[in-house]
Amino acid sequence: MKQHGRTTFSPMCGLLALGLIGCGSAEDAFEPTEDAPPGTSRAALTAYEQAALDTANNAASCTPLGNFYWEIGNAAGTLYGIPRGSGVSATTVMPIASASKWLYAGAYVQSKGYANLTADEKKRLNFTSGYIDESTTLCGVAGTTVSDCYGPGYKDVSYRSLQNGRFFYNGGHMQKLALDDIGARKGTGVASVMDWINARLGTTLPESDSDVAPAGGFSGSAAHYRVFLMKLLSNQYELSSKLTVDSVPAWEGGTNVSYTPWTAAGQAYYGLGHWIEGETVSGVWTVTGHSSAGAFGFYPWVNAARNRYMLLARSRQLGGDAEGEKSRVCAQAIRKAYELGVAQP
Known part of the structure; x- marks a missing residue:
């Protein structure tokens, strides 16, 4: 793939332990340049940046989304960012819904060490444990603990033996995991959930009362x-090299799939707290990236080669679960435009 004067890397494989998946195709890595920082004039933009900007503003998949912020980068930092419309920038804090799952999984694996995870812990992280919540109530009342959120007053998580070993996309798996590990923590204050997360991830995510729902309550x-x-890309986490391990089919009609919100065409898998995206090439399903889209539209992604990340940040809380998929389609169109230097329709 032609890139604008930036270094390329060799291909690397992302094999899932299912015997179905081939190597992810090599993708060029971008190195930071002085081309044009976000917010500069059109005249200062490269053709690739202009194509991304035009796609964000005009593509059929992006125009219905309202205001959002999109950026692409690598382990060294942001390469290009686009605020579409007004009111949403790189620093706008919003509820990130299921994008929380990747953060919690990353922190949990970091705290335990992958080699020390039990089979039951892995099943709670890849949503095959049988622990399902009965309510979508957000545990956002001040003073609520993780343990409270697990219980009948909020999520009311229960064990369903018939779902054990089957993929059921639901926050109850992680709620049970958090109950056993950080059950006494609250959303804000001393020994908060986010204190625990930030200490393990080296992040500075803000506290909120709903943090006690680790599968969907974070903001950022x-x-x-x-x-x-960036830390995922630079191998600073236990999870960095484990993005395809313990993965299970997660598309409608996949083996042992009870419930999935995945609506895009083709297959998808679920690893430890995140989706594994791909495409079929010559009859072989191939990993293209990893993501954790939120129901309100927050979409984080890294490519299969782990040399590039992407984000689309927005919050439309009345749109239902489809908002995450809408953001994925738009974000990928902008990425394609940026890589090719050709605006996408």
Whole structure:
């Protein structure tokens, strides 16, 4: 793939332990340049940046999304960022919904060490444990603990033996994991959930009362979340080299899939707290990236080669689960435009 004077890396494989998945295609890594920092005039933009900007503003997949912020970068930092519309920037704090799952999984694996994870812990992280919540109530009342959130007053998590070993996308798996590990912590104050998360991830995510729901209650900005993604790329986490391990089918009709919100065409898998995206090439399903889209539209992503990250930050809380998929489609269109230097329709 032609890139604008930036270094390329060799391909690397992302094999899932399912016997179905081939190597991710090599993607060029970008190195920071002095081309044009976000917010400069059109005249200062490269053709690649202009193509990304035009796609964000005009593509059919992006125009219905309202205001958002998109950026792409690598382990060294942001390469290019686009605020579409007004009111959303890299530092705008918003609820990130299920994008929380990747953060919590990263912190949990970091705290335990991957080699020390039990089979049950892995099943709670890849959503095959059988622990399902009965309510979508957000545990956002001040003073609520993780343990309270697990209980009948909020999430009311229960064990369903018939779902054990089957993929059921639901926050109850992680709620049970957090109950056993950080059950006494609250959303804010001394010994908060976010204190625990930030200490393990090296991040500075803000506290909120709803943090006691670790599968969907966190808040943050693109600037907060990019730190996590950059550290993933630079192998600073236990999870960095484990993005395809313990993965299970997660698309409608996949083997042992009970419930999935995945609506895009083709297959998808679920690893430890995140989606594994891909495409079928010559009959072989190939990893293209990893993500954790939130129901309100926050979409973080890293590519299969782990040399690039991307974020689309927005919050549309009345749109339902489809908002995450809408953000994914738009974000990927902008990325394609940036890589090719050709605006996408």
